[in-house]
Amino acid sequence: MRQKVIIAMLALVAILLARNLYTISMLQDEMRQGQIFRIIYFHVPAAAAAMTGSAVALVASILFLATKNFRYDALAVAVTEVGLAFLAVNLVTGSIWARVIWGVWWAWDPRLTSALICWILYAGYMILRQALEEPTQRATFAAVYSIFAFTDVPIVYFSIRWWRTIHPQPVFFSKEGSFPADWSRALMINMIAIFLLYAVLTMIRLRQEQTQREIDYLRRTLHAI
Amino acid sequence: MYPHTLTPVVAFMLQAQPGFDPIRDEIGRLQRNFQGLIWGFVAAWMILVGYTLMLTFRERKIRREMERLKSMVEESERR
Numbered sequence: 001m002r003q004k005v006i007i008a009m010l011a012l013v014a015i016l017l018a019r020n021l022y023t024i025s026m027l028q029d030e031m032r033q034g035q036i037f038r039i040i041y042f043h044v045p046a047a048a049a050a051m052t053g054s055a056v057a058l059v060a061s062i063l064f065l066a067t068k069n070f071r072y073d074a075l076a077v078a079v080t081e082v083g084l085a086f087l088a089v090n091l092v093t094g095s096i097w098a099r100v101i102w103g104v105w106w107a108w109d110p111r112l113t114s115a116l117i118c119w120i121l122y123a124g125y126m127i128l129r130q131a132l133e134e135p136t137q138r139a140t141f142a143a144v145y146s147i148f149a150f151t152d153v154p155i156v157y158f159s160i161r162w163w164r165t166i167h168p169q170p171v172f173f174s175k176e177g178s179f180p181a182d183w184s185r186a187l188m189i190n191m192i193a194i195f196l197l198y199a200v201l202t203m204i205r206l207r208q209e210q211t212q213r214e215i216d217y218l219r220r221t222l223h224a225i
Numbered sequence: 226m227y228p229h230t231l232t233p234v235v236a237f238m239l240q241a242q243p244g245f246d247p248i249r250d251e252i253g254r255l256q257r258n259f260q261g262l263i264w265g266f267v268a269a270w271m272i273l274v275g276y277t278l279m280l281t282f283r284e285r286k287i288r289r290e291m292e293r294l295k296s297m298v299e300e301s302e303r304r
Binding site for chain 2: 033034035036038039042043046082085088089092093096097099100197201204205208211212214215218219221222225
């Protein structure tokens, strides 16, 4: 059943992205930036998906500490790992965008720096999990670390409002926003597709984590025999 | 930096330079712009496809390990 749901969701993602690729290519160029502005259709949804993932990881980590139920730990690791891939997409597309518009690949700007720190923090979460052998200790330490790592997420989000930055100000869900309706519609469709892709990858990763637990159980059984 | 993003005075000074061809400059800007967009899309999909491949290989490895352990448990229970 789960396999069928995953395949159906993947098919929907493929249809939405293929349809939207055509829509995006037909949009009018942005006046100052030209064609490169279309990177926003992957740059922003990837960031939004990664940030949502880190919020889910935070909730799952708190629930694990409260209940000691390993399902929450599995969910936390699944969303965090997939989130790292999406945050990498956000950072790399942003860097390419910066090269074209600002003339540099990277600037130590509050938004860029805090996003990079966020990626490093969650990469640290994955490294921490690799370093600890005992499952309960690993899950507990990882949950505490995940809660700590989340403190960077609001900083990433609000950095462009709190400090002077060369990163553009938000154009969605804000009073200063000035995105035309057809551009917003295309972005929303891409947002849905990217979030669906995130969910599918999380489901696959979650299943792997559950199977890994069964493997650990079988190993212990073998050891006992 | 391209003339259209500079202040009008600086843009005027640049365009006044001998040998400056605004049409060639604009074509170059559009080309760099388009190349950047393509590289951005390629990079985004390379990362996601790379991660998906990593998940697929891991899935295979986990399944093989699971089958191996199950057969070992069955064998040791038979003994």
